Amino acid sequence: MSRVTSQQLDSPVGADAEAAGLTAEGLAKSYGDVVAIREISVSMSNGETLVLLGPSGSGKTTLLRIIAGLERPDSGRVLFGSRDVTAIPLRHRGVGMVFQSYALFPHMTVRENIAYGLQTRKWSKTDIAEAVETILQLVDLKTKEDSWPGQLSGGQQQRVALARALVINPAVLLLDEPFGALDLRLRQRMQFEMRDLLNRIRPNAIHVTHDQEEAMVMGDRIAVINAGAIEQIGTATELYDSPTTHFVASFLGEANLLPATGEQATPDRLTIGGIAVAVTKPVGFGTTFCIRPERITLDAPDPAGSPLTGSVVSATFLGGEIEYDVACGADHLRVRTPSPVTRYQVGDTVSVQLPSEIPLVR
Amino acid sequence: MRVNRRQLWLVVPAAIVMIAVFVFPVGTIMLQSLTGEAGNWPSIDRFVTLLSDPFIQGVFLRTIMLGLICTAICLIIGLPLASAYVRATGFWKTAILFSVIAPLLINHVVRTYGWSVILAKSGVIDQILRAIGISEPPTLIYTDFAVVVGMVNVFTPFMVLTLAPALSRIDYRLYSAASSLGAGQLRQFRTLTLPLIRPGIVVGCVLVFSLSQGAFIAPLMLGGSGVQLTATLVYTDAMVLYNWPQATAVAVILLIVVLLVVSFQSTLARTKWSEK
Numbered sequence: 001m002s003r004v005t006s007q008q009l010d011s012p013v014g015a016d017a018e019a020a021g022l023t024a025e026g027l028a029k030s031y032g033d034v035v036a037i038r039e040i041s042v043s044m045s046n047g048e049t050l051v052l053l054g055p056s057g058s059g060k061t062t063l064l065r066i067i068a069g070l071e072r073p074d075s076g077r078v079l080f081g082s083r084d085v086t087a088i089p090l091r092h093r094g095v096g097m098v099f100q101s102y103a104l105f106p107h108m109t110v111r112e113n114i115a116y117g118l119q120t121r122k123w124s125k126t127d128i129a130e131a132v133e134t135i136l137q138l139v140d141l142k143t144k145e146d147s148w149p150g151q152l153s154g155g156q157q158q159r160v161a162l163a164r165a166l167v168i169n170p171a172v173l174l175l176d177e178p179f180g181a182l183d184l185r186l187r188q189r190m191q192f193e194m195r196d197l198l199n200r201i202r203p204n205a206i207h208v209t210h211d212q213e214e215a216m217v218m219g220d221r222i223a224v225i226n227a228g229a230i231e232q233i234g235t236a237t238e239l240y241d242s243p244t245t246h247f248v249a250s251f252l253g254e255a256n257l258l259p260a261t262g263e264q265a266t267p268d269r270l271t272i273g274g275i276a277v278a279v280t281k282p283v284g285f286g287t288t289f290c291i292r293p294e295r296i297t298l299d300a301p302d303p304a305g306s307p308l309t310g311s312v313v314s315a316t317f318l319g320g321e322i323e324y325d326v327a328c329g330a331d332h333l334r335v336r337t338p339s340p341v342t343r344y345q346v347g348d349t350v351s352v353q354l355p356s357e358i359p360l361v362r
Numbered sequence: 363m364r365v366n367r368r369q370l371w372l373v374v375p376a377a378i379v380m381i382a383v384f385v386f387p388v389g390t391i392m393l394q395s396l397t398g399e400a401g402n403w404p405s406i407d408r409f410v411t412l413l414s415d416p417f418i419q420g421v422f423l424r425t426i427m428l429g430l431i432c433t434a435i436c437l438i439i440g441l442p443l444a445s446a447y448v449r450a451t452g453f454w455k456t457a458i459l460f461s462v463i464a465p466l467l468i469n470h471v472v473r474t475y476g477w478s479v480i481l482a483k484s485g486v487i488d489q490i491l492r493a494i495g496i497s498e499p500p501t502l503i504y505t506d507f508a509v510v511v512g513m514v515n516v517f518t519p520f521m522v523l524t525l526a527p528a529l530s531r532i533d534y535r536l537y538s539a540a541s542s543l544g545a546g547q548l549r550q551f552r553t554l555t556l557p558l559i560r561p562g563i564v565v566g567c568v569l570v571f572s573l574s575q576g577a578f579i580a581p582l583m584l585g586g587s588g589v590q591l592t593a594t595l596v597y598t599d600a601m602v603l604y605n606w607p608q609a610t611a612v613a614v615i616l617l618i619v620v621l622l623v624v625s626f627q628s629t630l631a632r633t634k635w636s637e638k
Contacts, residue, residue, distance in 0.1 A: 070538065090541045097542040103535040107557045107635045116553075117543030148635040168543060 021045045022067070022172050022204055027076035029062055036062040037073070038228035044221070047202035049195075051219030055210055055251070059228040061176065064208045068174050069093040080171045096165030096173040096203070100180040102157045104149035110160050111136075111145040117168040135163045139197065154182050155190050162194065166201060173198075173205040179214060191217045212252050216240075224248045240292070242283060242359045249290040249361045256291040256333050260360060267360065273329020277308055279358050286360035293336040297353040298324065298344060308352040312344045326352060388617075395610040408611035418595070418612070425592040426619070428506060429574035432513045436570045437563065439514070440521030445555075447522065448529045462522045470516060474583045477512050478503060481584065504586030512580030517573055521566045528562025529555070561631035568627045572620045592616045 023043040029036045037059045044050045052060040065071040067078055069090035077086045085093055097103075105113050111132055118128045136142045139159040149157055158178060165173055178194070179187040195218055198205055207218050215222045216236040223233040224247070232239060232248045243249040249257060260267035261276060269276045270289045279289065301309055310328035322343060324335040333352065344350055398405030412418045447458040465473060480486045481502040491499035502508055532555065540550045556563075578593040585591065590598070592612065600609035 068542065090538070091544055091546060093542075094544075095542055097539060099535050099539065101533065101535055103533060103539040105536060105539075105554065107633065116540070116545070120544040120549060150635065164539075164543070 021048070021081065022206075023077075023079040024063070024067065025077045025079070027063065027066055027073045027078070029059075029066060029071060029073050035228050037066075039076075040225075040228070040230055041076075042223055042230060042233065044204060044206075046204060049198055049205040049207060049218060049220045051207045051209060051215040051222045052225055053209060053212060053215040053219075053222050053251070054225035058225045060208050060210075060225045063225070064174055064176055064206060067172065067206060068095055068097060094168065094171045096168060096170030098158070098161045098165050098173070098175045098178045100177040102149075102161040102181070104157055104160055104164070106149050109146050109148060110141060110152070113149065113160055114164045114167050117164065121168070131167055135167045138166075138201070139163045155186055155193075158182070158190060158194075162197070166203065170203065173203045175205060175207040177209055178207070179209075179211075187214075194218070215252075222252075224251060226251075243290055243361050244284060244286070244359075245362045246288060249359075254293050254334055254336075256293065256296070257361070258289045258291065258331070260287055260289050270354075270358070272308065272333070273310070273327075273331045275308065275329070277354065279354070280356040281358070282360055283357055284360040286362040288361050289358045290361045291333075291354060291358055293323065293334040294321070295355040296333060296335045298326070298335060298337060298350045299353060300342075301349050301351045308354070309349055310352050312346050312348045312350060315344060315346060326350060328352065391610045391613055394607055395614040397607040408607055409615070412608070412611055412615065421590050421592060421595050422615070422619070424506075424590075425575060428510055428513070428591065429571050429577075432510050432517065432574045433567050433571045435510065435514045436518050436521040437567060439518050440525055440566065441563075443518075444522045444525035445529055447526050462519050465515065466519050470579050471583070473515065474512050474579050477508070477515065478583055481508050481511065503584065504589065506585070506589055508584035509577075509581050509589055509591070512584045513574050513577050516577075516580065517570045520569050520573065524566035524569060525559060525562050528559040532558050561633060564627055564631040568623055568630075571623055575616060575620050 021044050025041050027037055027040045040059075040063055042050070052063060054060040062071065066073050069085070069088060069092075073086065077084055079085065080093075105116065108116065114132045114135060115128050118131060123131070132145075136145055139162060141156065141159055141163065144152060144156060144160075149160065152160065161178075179190055182190060191214055198218075207215075209215055209218070219236065221233060221235055222239055224231045224239065226247045231245045232243065236252075239248055239252050243252065243255075246257065249255040258270045258272055260270050260279075260282070262269040266282060266285075267287070267289075268279050268282050270279055271277075282289070308328060310326040310333065313325040313327050313332065315325075316323045317339065318336075320339060321336045322339050324337070324344065326333045326335055335352075395408060396404035396406065398407040399411070443458070443462065447455065447462070450458055482488065483501065483503065485503070487502060488499050536554055537550055540554055545553065576593050577591065578597065581589055581591040581594050582597070585594070593616070596609050596612050596616070599605045599612060
């Protein structure tokens with residue numbers, strides 16, 4: 001945009017200034033004895049949506065607040081592009097924030113809400129009207145421009161919150177559990193809607209959530225955060241197919257975690273029900289194998305086939321899939337198969353076929 | 363609100379008390395105020411005479427003026443105090459609440475007497491002014507100034523207790539949102555706090571103004587005979603001059619002034635945005 005001068009008056013690190021992604025370097029934060037963030041470094045490229053995924057109390061919200069400028073880290077730096085913004089407070093940081101409660105100004109119309117950030121930047125009336133008009137079209141709220149927030153549905157309110165944050169052309173868009181207040185069905189619809197919208201605008205976005213499905217829908221990359229540190233960072237596929245830690249394996253999707261044995265450096269056997277099974281292609285490093293329930297196949301028992309047999313303890317019909325609990329000795333495996341294939345009954349003996357490529361986790 | 367008819371008897375005790383101590387005396391006063399100069403009834407003579415009397419006009423105007431000043435000062439003192447209370451936590455919250463409520467627990471007359479000591483000629487303030495080199499300090503006691511001080515002291519808690527809930531209803535995240543949009547403290551106060559608590563401000567101001575119009579003890583003890591206000595005028599007419607019809611007529615005018623203000627309250631406090 002061509003309004004750098006008017007914006008810089010009010011906001012020294014205004015979004016229009018050159019922003020080449022975002023970097024957090026060695027961030028740490030404690031509240032008294034409570035460590036919120038142990039040590040986090042992460043960087044994102046321009047136009048990327050990074051999801052911070054973790055359980056409550058993992059430090060993901062603290063990280064977001066530090067990046068927003070609502071908190072000062074005990075150590076470390078936050079860079080927008082090459083500019084160090086660690087000491088710059090929220091007001092001058094030029095970030096867009098979307099809150100779980102939306103935090104719309106209840107006494108202002110949709111139009112006034114969206115114009116707020118431009119008015120503080122002392123834009124001219126005509127420029128504001130033009131920018132608001134554009135963003136209203138983008139979020140498809142043209143017909144609601146004169147409504148009060150209280151008259152809008154949850155989904156519409158969220159679009160207003162998004163428009164209000166995006167219209168200032170923020171250096172980074174921060175989304176704090178933005179779907180938390182919506183019911184499940186609407187939440188899923190809004191996730192796709194917002195992802196498409198963000199894909200069109202491509203802002204730098206950081207999205208905090210504890211919902212793994214939401215993380216997979218929204219994130220170009222996902223950083224799984226646990227106990228104040230990043231466990232693993234990567235695309236949804238990377239995290240799902242090759243988790244590197246126990247925590248990631250069980251937090252993102254379902255996992256059968258089985259102890260690995262064999263050579264210390266590259267274990268090639270796993271133990272299940274007291275039987276050691278050879279793994280053709282172990283991937284990564286660690287002491288535990290992680291097998292996703294849908295990667296396991298079940299067959300009718302065949303003395304010449306798999307060395308591994310088990311008995312079906314329960315079979316649960318889930319619509320598209322059937323989830324089996326298969327007991328192999330003292331161990332239990334969770335197995336998911338597409339539902340049209342042969343169904344096994346409780347008590348059936350089955351031969352269990354493990355995938356050839358199995359990731360190791362720490 | 364829907365009321366179950368069979369439970370209506372629950373309001374009977376309260377209704378009896380209200381009729382006995384409120385409707386009956388106020389009704390009597392209203393009827394009495396319609397007694398004419400020559401004892402004829404009903405007549406509006408009294409009102410015509412009163413309202414055309416420059417002295418009485420002066421008393422009313424002065425009461426209204428002092429009431430407005432007092433309301434404004436209560437608002438200016440009460441708003442920061444109420445926001446301090448809302449933001450405080452733990453010990454400080456309790457401490458602020460206590461300091462606001464404590465004066466209400468001390469008798470009105472005792473407190474006002476305290477002010478008359480503080481403001482008296484050669485009282486505390488007088489002494490301090492002399493000590494810092496003002497040889498002829500202005501007279502404080504028995505002035506409009508003293509009356510306003512007394513009233514502000516008595517009415518500020520009502521303002522604070524009305525504003526505090528209005529302030530605490532504001533979602534604090536609105537301020538984070540405004541900050542992220544580049545708004546400073548002053549702008550946030552002007553564009554968020556003020557419009558959002560406007561209904562509370564209106565209610566608080568109407569309450570304090572109404573109370574100030576009937577204020578009796580402050581003008582009596584701190585205003586002396588030099589400052590006549592409506593309530594002291596009623597007292598003089600009724601208890602000194604034994605002119606009950608005139609006293610009741612003044613009281614009715616006072617009542618009308620207050621009712622007018624109160625009737626504006628809902629209009630002033632209305633917010634378009636909270637109506638669906």
